[in-house]
Amino acid sequence: MSKVKYILGHFDDPDVMMSGIDQLQKSNISIEDVFTPFPIHGIENKLGVKRSRLPIAAFCFGITGTITAFVMIYYMLVVDWPMNIGGKPAFAFPDFIPVMFELTVLFAAYGMVFTFFYANHLFPGRAPRVMDLRATNDRFVIAIDASLNDINSVDAVLKEAGAIEIKHNERKYISYDEE
Amino acid sequence: MSSHSESIIREPLITGKAISYSQITEDVCAPVERMPSKAWWIGFSIAVAGLLLWIIAVSYTFWNGIGAWGLNKTVGWAWDITNFVWWVGIGHAGTLISAILLLFRQNWRNSINRSAEAMTIFAVICAASFIVAHMGRPWVAYWPLPLPNQFGSLWVNFNSPLVWDVFAISTYFSVSLVFWYTGLLPDIATIRDRAQGLRKRIYSILSFGWNGSVKTWQRFETVSLILAGVSTPLVLSVHTIVSFDFATSVIPGWHTTIFPPYFVAGAIFSGFAMVLTLLLIARKVLGFENYITMAHIESMNKIIILTGSIVGVAYGTEFFIAWYSGVEYEQYAFINRATGPYWWAYWSMITCNVISPQLFWFKKIRTSVTATWILSIFVNIGMWFERFVIIVTSLHRDYLPSSWAMFYPTWVDVSIFIGSLGLFFTLFLLFLRVLPAIAMAEVKLLLKGSSEQSKRKLIEHGHAALPEGYDGSIEVASAKN
Numbered sequence: 001m002s003k004v005k006y007i008l009g010h011f012d013d014p015d016v017m018m019s020g021i022d023q024l025q026k027s028n029i030s031i032e033d034v035f036t037p038f039p040i041h042g043i044e045n046k047l048g049v050k051r052s053r054l055p056i057a058a059f060c061f062g063i064t065g066t067i068t069a070f071v072m073i074y075y076m077l078v079v080d081w082p083m084n085i086g087g088k089p090a091f092a093f094p095d096f097i098p099v100m101f102e103l104t105v106l107f108a109a110y111g112m113v114f115t116f117f118y119a120n121h122l123f124p125g126r127a128p129r130v131m132d133l134r135a136t137n138d139r140f141v142i143a144i145d146a147s148l149n150d151i152n153s154v155d156a157v158l159k160e161a162g163a164i165e166i167k168h169n170e171r172k173y174i175s176y177d178e179e
Numbered sequence: 180m181s182s183h184s185e186s187i188i189r190e191p192l193i194t195g196k197a198i199s200y201s202q203i204t205e206d207v208c209a210p211v212e213r214m215p216s217k218a219w220w221i222g223f224s225i226a227v228a229g230l231l232l233w234i235i236a237v238s239y240t241f242w243n244g245i246g247a248w249g250l251n252k253t254v255g256w257a258w259d260i261t262n263f264v265w266w267v268g269i270g271h272a273g274t275l276i277s278a279i280l281l282l283f284r285q286n287w288r289n290s291i292n293r294s295a296e297a298m299t300i301f302a303v304i305c306a307a308s309f310i311v312a313h314m315g316r317p318w319v320a321y322w323p324l325p326l327p328n329q330f331g332s333l334w335v336n337f338n339s340p341l342v343w344d345v346f347a348i349s350t351y352f353s354v355s356l357v358f359w360y361t362g363l364l365p366d367i368a369t370i371r372d373r374a375q376g377l378r379k380r381i382y383s384i385l386s387f388g389w390n391g392s393v394k395t396w397q398r399f400e401t402v403s404l405i406l407a408g409v410s411t412p413l414v415l416s417v418h419t420i421v422s423f424d425f426a427t428s429v430i431p432g433w434h435t436t437i438f439p440p441y442f443v444a445g446a447i448f449s450g451f452a453m454v455l456t457l458l459l460i461a462r463k464v465l466g467f468e469n470y471i472t473m474a475h476i477e478s479m480n481k482i483i484i485l486t487g488s489i490v491g492v493a494y495g496t497e498f499f500i501a502w503y504s505g506v507e508y509e510q511y512a513f514i515n516r517a518t519g520p521y522w523w524a525y526w527s528m529i530t531c532n533v534i535s536p537q538l539f540w541f542k543k544i545r546t547s548v549t550a551t552w553i554l555s556i557f558v559n560i561g562m563w564f565e566r567f568v569i570i571v572t573s574l575h576r577d578y579l580p581s582s583w584a585m586f587y588p589t590w591v592d593v594s595i596f597i598g599s600l601g602l603f604f605t606l607f608l609l610f611l612r613v614l615p616a617i618a619m620a621e622v623k624l625l626l627k628g629s630s631e632q633s634k635r636k637l638i639e640h641g642h643a644a645l646p647e648g649y650d651g652s653i654e655v656a657s658a659k660n
Contacts, residue, residue: 038620039396052401076334098343102350105409109354116402120395126388133372135391138200176383
């Protein structure tokens with residue numbers, strides 16, 4: 001039994017990497033994940049990653065903000081302590097709009113970003129689940145689970161696809177504690 | 180994505196012959212990873228001196244009250260609100276670049292959005308400091324928040340634009356901060372993965388564990404787009420509400436419906452001027468000429484012509500409407516602006532805001548780094564005078580001639596203003612030292628499509644040819660650097 005856990009195919013060009021994904025898939029090799037220094041458009045469809053539902057979350061948070069602001073102002077100015085300001089009605093809806101808008105934006109932005117952080121387990125101090133240090137610099141890295149695929153054929157396909165470097169990692173992630 | 184090439188006639192957004200992805204990383208990380216240069220230390224020392232002045236002047240104000248300023252019972256708002264509006268306006272360009280230009284798919288924003296957004300955050304901090312200071316009793320600065328009744332018998336008045344402003348500015352600051360920091364995560368991760376020892380530990384914490392996987396990037400892009408979508412109306416609402424502080428009053432000269440669009444245009448105008456003031460120096464000192472190219476400078480100058488002209492039309496419209504309204508007091512307020520005791524402030528404003536930016540119609544001027552930098556300073560000065568003119572000249576002669584007065588700033592007024600520049604530059608210089616000043620991931624995205632080298636390759640491989648007699652933008656761009 002080989003100790004290799006993950007096979008990493010390094011590419012130096014996003015387009016070559018994309019055709020590499022095609023070739024791996026043609027050879028029935030399952031791809032664990034792809035790590036890139038910038039977003040690659042169209043990769044989600046290739047890998048069958050579902051559309052993000054964050055826009056729905058943002059909308060829900062935004063609506064919550066609108067309602068929160070309205071209820072807050074209505075309670076304060078109309079229910080709890082109506083004020084006579086120049087004889088004008090206490091329920092002056094047009095005046096509520098600016099604050100309702102601001103809280104809509106605030107709730108939508110923070111709600112969505114924190115949902116994103118939660119869904120991707122991003123928080124200060126989180127140990128980075130990084131497989132190769134150069135994936136945040138100039139390498140486009142395809143990670144393949146060695147236990148699910150035949151190592152030799154993976155290597156052959158990656159080489160064929162134009163990978164400039166193939167790594168066999170015995171542990172999944174890089175340790176950030178070792179110096 | 181990267182496989183489709185942009186037209187060779189478009190100005191390349193990355194110049195240089197042999198730029199690779201790792202070259203971008205090296206270039207952008209260099210200022211963060213090397214020891215600060217002498218130029219940085221000189222700039223930082225001056226900025227910190229300004230910051231100290233600010234601390235002294237603000238402390239003096241807090242200790243003695245706002246009587247330390249030159250305000251009197253006629254001119255109750257002067258430099259404080261002038262500076263507040265000026266700083267908030269400067270901040271707006273950052274959001275315009277990061278949000279509105281993203282929605283419009285203006286790829287040239289990619290290399291300037293990071294520093295422009297940082298500028299936004301620091302400018303709003305400066306602006307907020309004037310709000311707190313002008314309250315007179317900063318220890319009760321939380322009173323404008325909707326608090327329960329034990330603080331008095333009433334809630335805050337949500338019919339007041341001053342309360343809207345509290346919500347607008349705090350939302351604006353918070354959303355800008357989260358937008359900026361989310362965008363920083365991948366670049367902080369890049370620095371983390373190059374660093375050793377303590378630096379690695381610090382950037383690891385700051386990177387939130389970013390790893391650049393497919394799902395992370397996909398959600399990141401969604402978040403960026405939606406944040407841009409909500410920030411766009413937000414930035415417009417913020418300066419609209421700032422203008423409501425004036426426009427909903429009945430002071431002649433303030434009580435005008437033109438204020439919201441006029442303030443927003445002015446804000447973008449002054450903000451771009453400040454972006455240029457900062458970046459023209461930063462690109463030179465930090466060696467970013469390949470990423471912040473002449474094409475970027477020219478694009479920003481074009482926005483300055485546009486917004487400067489809108490502001491010019493607004494000045495004219497205000498005058499026309501004052502005459503057309505038939506209201507004697509309104510007419511007097513405007514004639515007094517141009518010919519009264521503050522005529523010099525009015526004409527400084529006109530010169531700096533309306534006349535000088537028109538020079539950018541000449542290609543020679545808008546593609547000259549020196550001329551652009553000097554004119555950007557003019558715009559900064561002009562926009563400060565605009566707010567001064569609106570605030571002080573409208574107040575200083577009210578309905579009762581016996582209460583007419585002039586405003587004379589004290590040393591505290593002057594020190595707080597100069598000090599706020601110190602605060603701003605201290606924060607900005609620290610930012611340049613510790614965080615990547617260019618969004619690396621976003622610039623790398625452009626390398627294969629919009630760079631000079633990719634366009635050259637297209638020509639060399641015969642996939643595209645420049646038209647006969649075309650004075651190629653590629654040649655122009657590279658000749659200039």
